[in-house]
Amino acid sequence: MAKIRPETQLVHLGRNPKYTQKGVNPVIQRTSSVIFNSLEEKRHATHNRANGVLFYGRRGTQTHFAFQEAMTELECGAGSVLYPSGAAAITNAILSFACSGEHILVTGSAYDPTQNFCDKIATKLNIETTYFDPLIGENIGDLIRPNTSIVFLESPGSITMEVHDIPAIVKAIRQKSPDIIIMIDNTWAAGVLLKPLLLGVDISIQSATKYINGHSDGMLGVAVANERCIETLRENSYLLGQTADPDTVYMAGRGLHTLATRLKQHETNSLIVANWLLEQPQVEQVFHPALASSPGHAFFIRDFSGCNGLFSFQLKSRLSTEQFSEFLDNFTHFKMGYSWGGYESLILGYQTEDLLSMRQYDYQPNKGTFFRVHIGLEHPQDLIDDLQLAFQRI
Numbered sequence: 001m002a003k004i005r006p007e008t009q010l011v012h013l014g015r016n017p018k019y020t021q022k023g024v025n026p027v028i029q030r031t032s033s034v035i036f037n038s039l040e041e042k043r044h045a046t047h048n049r050a051n052g053v054l055f056y057g058r059r060g061t062q063t064h065f066a067f068q069e070a071m072t073e074l075e076c077g078a079g080s081v082l083y084p085s086g087a088a089a090i091t092n093a094i095l096s097f098a099c100s101g102e103h104i105l106v107t108g109s110a111y112d113p114t115q116n117f118c119d120k121i122a123t124k125l126n127i128e129t130t131y132f133d134p135l136i137g138e139n140i141g142d143l144i145r146p147n148t149s150i151v152f153l154e155s156p157g158s159i160t161m162e163v164h165d166i167p168a169i170v171k172a173i174r175q176k177s178p179d180i181i182i183m184i185d186n187t188w189a190a191g192v193l194l195k196p197l198l199l200g201v202d203i204s205i206q207s208a209t210k211y212i213n214g215h216s217d218g219m220l221g222v223a224v225a226n227e228r229c230i231e232t233l234r235e236n237s238y239l240l241g242q243t244a245d246p247d248t249v250y251m252a253g254r255g256l257h258t259l260a261t262r263l264k265q266h267e268t269n270s271l272i273v274a275n276w277l278l279e280q281p282q283v284e285q286v287f288h289p290a291l292a293s294s295p296g297h298a299f300f301i302r303d304f305s306g307c308n309g310l311f312s313f314q315l316k317s318r319l320s321t322e323q324f325s326e327f328l329d330n331f332t333h334f335k336m337g338y339s340w341g342g343y344e345s346l347i348l349g350y351q352t353e354d355l356l357s358m359r360q361y362d363y364q365p366n367k368g369t370f371f372r373v374h375i376g377l378e379h380p381q382d383l384i385d386d387l388q389l390a391f392q393r394i
């Protein structure tokens, strides 16, 4: 059979006739108890409960199995586990593979709550974290200790957008200690723009809250693992009581079918806005992985197949408190809010000290005020007009 292209793959994913029952989409199955008609049936279910056989609601229903199959295929893994949020996916993946007395390496540009988990929960369990510069490349080998059990990546980094040299990092780790589990927060790529498991990463984690769901109306996490990690990940998550509700899982699965098209439009729009920002006299730098001005751009070009709507930019000067409010409080289309990956545009602002508190490496920011934007599906000229007015306000 001819190789299926990503757009086509996304239309088909999760629509195994086992789960669609003659409809186009998988059924939404809401159940806690699963009824066994015989002791033999119960035995069979118990034996196969980790492999897509109905056993008990917390192990998943047809709706979960359909989406899990889709995600496993999308991320080229051996299996996937669902969680009530992206944050739960991250923390459970780490807890599944780190023991008390061990050491983990985490990118210093990781999503802020990931860092907070390491600093506040992992430390309590006597798991020590060392943060590293996201552009460390092969030098990560120097940070590995005899008790290092996990390396946690995120690319591009949250807010500051550094793209890792993943193959160099993986090679250095495998040379030094093949048993280390390498995980990545792959939310930015949505499982489409980067295939970490094909680069030697063991577990790819996503907040499906973002582009996969795509409409800012559901929270869900997913981790796709390779053969050597899936059983441990699945069993630990089950023991830790992780589950996701079928309605949200259904919406995430529905989101997959329009994901390629949405991502392409987010990409087009974000490049238009980013290139406009580059030309503005007030702007010092644009941190958009597809632009040469962004850290790790060469690795982005080599490893990613495209970009989306999320990027950052920095002004030449620091806005005063009044200007900061003037800039952010009066947008028509950009809304101020956390998260991203929906159809709508968002903006968040950071002063240097805000950024420094979230960067756990030798980060040397310029003094200018920093903004992260999510470029949605509005017409990009309307977004540019909105930004133009904001620049005039300051």
Ligand SMILES: *Cc1c(COP(=O)(O)O)cnc(C)c1O
Binding pocket: 085, 086, 087, 088, 111, 158, 185, 187, 188, 207, 208, 209, 210, 219, 220, 221, 339
């Ligand atoms: C939003 C986000 C998360 C957390 O996901 P939730 O579903 O909000 O818990 C994790 N990593 C990244 C990069 C994110 O943007």
